[in-house]
Amino acid sequence: MTEEGNGFRKIIYLSFPPETSGRPVVCNLARLFDLSFNILKADISPRHEGSLTLEVTGREENYRKGLSYLKENGVKLTPASQKVTRDEDACMHCGLCTSLCRTRALAVDLASRRVVFDVEKCSACGMCTRVCPVRAMLVDMDDNDLG
Ligand code: SF4
Ligand code: SF4
Structure with a gap:
């Protein structure tokens, strides 16, 4: 952004x-x-x-x-934003992760009733990975330098 x-x-x-x-x-x-x-x-x-x-x-x-x-x-x-990805094929838009996502990077789009992931709002806190039943949220905690 x-x-x-x-x-x-x-x-x-x-x-x-x-x-x-x-x-x-x-x-x-x-x-x-x-x-x-x-x-x-x-x-x-x-x-x-x-x-x-x-x-x-x-x-x-x-x-x-x-x-x-x-x-x-x-x-x-x-x-x-480089540390967190969502496996779009795995996500079933159950919404469980949205209540834990403090930055609102994961939020339900009311029109489509799907969970939208805005990576630019993500703080890589990892909370979503703890609740996702299909492990769709992936957090890379290696020090991949900005270069
Ligand atoms: S890692 Fe944290 S901020 Fe990023 S999407 Fe998951 S819960 Fe939200
Ligand atoms: S908890 Fe997992 S499957 Fe459910 S909406 Fe979030 S990322 Fe998708």
């Missing part, structure tokens, strides 16, 4: 190698690039690698600069 002006919004998955811990790189997104962020999910592994799922809003130009800044500081980045 690309929107003009301050309406630009993306959900990204950040993974922090141990050597980046302690640096205020995420806070600097707000300070240096005038971006707002909302932490949707935070984890730390036993090896002290951290990961964050962030919803970032601001100007698209500043978002690009902010991403470059994070990469220069050793943070691995992946759009959350």
Whole structure:
């Protein structure tokens, strides 16, 4: 999704190698690039690698600069939308997943009575994978870097 002006919004998955811990790189997104962020999910592994799922809003130009800044500081980045897919053949549109999807990436379209998946709203939280009876929702948790 690309929107003009301050309406630009993306959900990204950040993974922090141990050597980046302690640096205020995420806070600097707000300070240096005038971006707002909302932490949707935070984890730390036993090896002290951290990961964050962030919803970032601001100007698209500043978002690009902010991403470059994070990469220069050793943070691995992946759009959350690249981490989640739905097996369209498997999904039977039962709607079970929609009540757990906080970002409304999965929602029932009242006209067609089918469950629509808007990947750009997805935060890769993985909740839908826990309830889907046919395992149609797939979340890739490898660090597939934004490049
Ligand atoms: S992983 Fe599933 S439940 Fe979580 S935001 Fe994405 S679609 Fe919704
Ligand atoms: S729970 Fe699974 S089968 Fe049901 S609507 Fe969601 S993705 Fe489709």
